[in-house]
Amino acid sequence: AVLSVPWCSLKPAGQPSQLSSTNTERTGSCRKQTERVMLLLVLCATLVAVSGDTLETSLALPDRDLTSDQGIERIAFGSCSNTRRVQKLWPAISNTKPQAWLWTGDAVYANTTDLDGLKTVLVEGANLPGYKNLLSKGEVIVDGVWDDHDLGFNDGGASSTDAADMALRRHAFLDFLGVPKDSPRRERKGLWSSMVLGNPGRKVKVIFLDTRSQRSDHVVPSVGQKRWVPLAPVLGAASRWLAAFAGLERSYKGQILGSDQWAWLEAQLRDSDAKFHVVVSSIQVLTSNPLFESWSHFPAEQKRLISLLQGTPGTVLLSGDVHHAEVIGPGGQGVPWEVTSSGMTHTCGTSRIYGWVCNRLVGAFSEHLHTPTSYNVSLNFGTLQFDFEKRPVAEMVVSVRAEDGSAMLETTVPSLPFESTAALERATFRFSWMTWGIVLCAITVLFSGVTSMVVSVFMVGLVPMMMGAGTSTRKHDRPGTSALRSPAVAKRD
Secondary structure (H helix, E strand, C coil): CCCCCHHHCCCCCCCCCCCCHHHHHHHHHHHHHHHHHHHHHHHHHHHHHHHHHHHHHHHHCCCEEEECCCCCCEEEEECCCCCCCCCCCHHHHHHCCCCEEEECCCCCCCCCCCHHHHHHHHHHHHCCHHHHHHHCCCCCEEEECCCHHHHCCCCCCHHHCCHHHHHHHHHHHHHHHCCCCCCHHHHCCCCCEEEEEEECCEEEEEEEECCCCCCCCCCCCCCCCCCCCCCHHHHHHHHHHHHHHHCCCCCCCCCCCCHHHHHHHHHHHHCCCCCEEEEEECCECCCCCCCCCEHHHCHHHHHHHHHHHCCEECEEEEECCCCCEEEECCCCCCCCEEEECCCCCCCHHHCCCCHHHHHHHHHCCCCCECCCCCEECCCCEEEEEEECCCCCCCEEEEEEECCCCCEEEEEEEECCEECCCCCCCEEEEEEEHHHHHHHHHHHHHHHHHHHHHHHHHHHHHHHHHHHCCCEEEEEEECCCCCCCCCHHHHHHC
């Protein structure tokens, strides 16, 4: 093998193959050289293998390992908090005595795309009296992730700004959370993170997904982030509605999480020994309502997420964004529980402009709800209560609470592995063009008069003529549901 190495060939061109003393010396030298090369190759291969294992191990580690002898019993969470509105919920939140507080998106409303303006509002949010009082005892753990309004762009995503500005906005949000300046989280191209609470054998893992930093545009790019466009948020909702009805999203391959976040998430779930897994997505994962931003508008990503969650014990999805509360939950096979708490300072139901149609807007799309009435449009926040002594298995009670602290919606999640035994089914989006055209007409007229009327007339009249009037259905990727049923919800029903 040594003699076959080119630089160790001993036969000069045109000479007989004889070994002289010189050739003998060359043989030893070549053998040593070859051994060194082989040793270097083995060393390189070992380093590659070790570095690969080290990378996988580092991806699997939580950003914050807060396990302690004290354990974990209660966590509170919330979203959609406008610093310029009355903050009514903090006393009730404090009364639940949470050991941790989770921001699930829209911790502030910047109302500007200017970075300095965003930083100012984040400072205001961190200094809210009720929030500071909650944290004043120094015992409440705080963490979270952003959504579009604390990014600074309504309906925002990766295309909203350049990479450098996006990084500065992430740093501003991490400052708001109190993340140390030298934290590895500041080196990521997103705000995804995880933490482990509890004690050995009774761990709770909280996983925060960043659904903004690397998210593609919708199949029909939303004008919702264009502040100079009249009626931009309503037009953004209308474009999502039309895209869903027309089936434009069925084969759409746009991304919500980038490849690096997917690799991180896979490692976090694969190597976890927690009994419960709380997965935070600022936008809803399993909704059938096409008006709102959600994973349902990115069907390939939604399917990948639910598939990845299979086999994960005690799984619940927490979401915000939509300005009302919902319990999205099992009724068939293959779907985890999702609880949406959205509206700490304002909801669609508290709006003076369109509050009167809020119930109809939310209740019309109930395919994904645990029951047709598993939603609420009042101010709300959420809690997680853990019972590790429960038999035969430990349980997590997820509640959506009102201003007085009472539970408006509630479900129980056992510490059992989430398994999907059926192929991902498709839930139905139902549309009555005339009904919803009238509703949107009423909303848009209230916002901007004649311009809105033109848009509404187009939606009520011309679009049905082009696509076919009456009631139509569209199947949208969503897992089926599980046979698990919450005793609390069953009792309430």
